[in-house]
Amino acid sequence: MAAIGIIGRDGRMGQAIAAAIEGGEHTLAGAVDKGEDVAGLADRSEVLIDFSAPQALESNLHAAVGAGVPLLIGTTGLEEAHHTAIDNAARAVAVLQTGNTSLGVTMLARLVREAAGALAQGWDVEIVEMHHRAKVDAPSGTALLLGEAAASGRGIDLPGHSERGRDGHTGARSEGAIGFASLRGGTVAGEHSVILAGENERIVLSHVAEDRTLFARGALTGAAWLIGKQSGRYSMEDVLGL
Numbered sequence: 001m002a003a004i005g006i007i008g009r010d011g012r013m014g015q016a017i018a019a020a021i022e023g024g025e026h027t028l029a030g031a032v033d034k035g036e037d038v039a040g041l042a043d044r045s046e047v048l049i050d051f052s053a054p055q056a057l058e059s060n061l062h063a064a065v066g067a068g069v070p071l072l073i074g075t076t077g078l079e080e081a082h083h084t085a086i087d088n089a090a091r092a093v094a095v096l097q098t099g100n101t102s103l104g105v106t107m108l109a110r111l112v113r114e115a116a117g118a119l120a121q122g123w124d125v126e127i128v129e130m131h132h133r134a135k136v137d138a139p140s141g142t143a144l145l146l147g148e149a150a151a152s153g154r155g156i157d158l159p160g161h162s163e164r165g166r167d168g169h170t171g172a173r174s175e176g177a178i179g180f181a182s183l184r185g186g187t188v189a190g191e192h193s194v195i196l197a198g199e200n201e202r203i204v205l206s207h208v209a210e211d212r213t214l215f216a217r218g219a220l221t222g223a224a225w226l227i228g229k230q231s232g233r234y235s236m237e238d239v240l241g242l
């Protein structure tokens with residue numbers, strides 16, 4: 001049983017996580033939203049779960065390190081500077097950052113790494129995602145995670161090979177590029193497809209999140225797993241032993 005602190009209490013995920021804690025094996029140590037005392041929350045939590053906004057990351061990391069408690073970061077829309085800050089904090093406490101806490105996406109990333117690595121020559125990788133109308137970042141954190149998996153399978157760096165937001169006279173696709181396309185609308189919890197397009201054939205590897213309870217469950221599994229772990233940066237693959 002873990003005493004869990006939630007950052008981003010009033011959001012869709014904050015609410016879903018609180019609901020998943022209720023009646024389960026863990027307890028809610030407390031929860032904060034924008035402008036509230038995250039350091040105080042860290043002091044009374046065994047582990048923190050952050051589903052808020054990139055602008056909150058620095059103070060959340062600071063609070064976790066100050067209190068010496070592990071932190072699971074589900075917030076997406078992170079940039080390079082955020083990842084550097086996470087690496088620094090992970091020297092002091094255990095930090096798990098992931099664009100998707102679900103078991104299915106963690107397995108999908110593995111399949112993508114293998115397929116993109118095995119089919120490197122003549123197979124183009126395109127990643128398509130769709131989310132609800134309120135989502136503010138694109139490509140989704142999951143799309144980027146899947147892009148990283150494809151890049152890792154091919155032994156290339158993702159930033160140097162990404163084609164994002166194509167519009168207008170773009171010219172032909174670059175060889176070896178990993179393309180991203182984002183759709184927004186309705187109440188879609190999260191859909192991702194990784195397309196490997198070859199000569200006269202395509203492989204499509206997809207994941208559909210039917211609602212956000214699966215992200216909440218995965219976050220609780222990851223957070224409980226983090227308690228007692230050595231400082232360092234962890235992933236859902238570590239949690240699930242994949």
Ligand SMILES: NC(=O)C1=CN([C@@H]2O[C@H](COP(=O)(O)OP(=O)(O)OC[C@H]3O[C@@H](n4cnc5c(N)ncnc54)[C@H](OP(=O)(O)O)[C@@H]3O)[C@@H](O)[C@H]2O)C=CC1
Pocket residue numbers: 007008009010011012013014032033034035036051052053055056073074075076077098099100101102137141212215
């Ligand atoms: N990794 C995963 O598996 C998943 C990740 N996500 C990601 O999680 C994040 C949250 O998603 P969602 O719940 O849908 O978004 P919401 O916008 O519904 O919720 C975010 C909440 O965090 C609050 N917030 C903003 N800044 C701070 C702050 N400094 N401190 C504390 N709280 C703050 C917001 O307040 P206000 O509205 O006032 O700004 C809001 O209440 C997104 O980045 C999303 O992409 C979502 C689902 C799964």
Ligand SMILES: O=C(O)C1=N[C@H](C(=O)O)C[C@H](O)C1
Pocket residue numbers: 076099100131135139140141142143189190191209
């Ligand atoms: O904002 C969301 O809702 C989601 N965000 C995550 C992402 O950016 O990939 C995970 C999930 O797809 C839902």
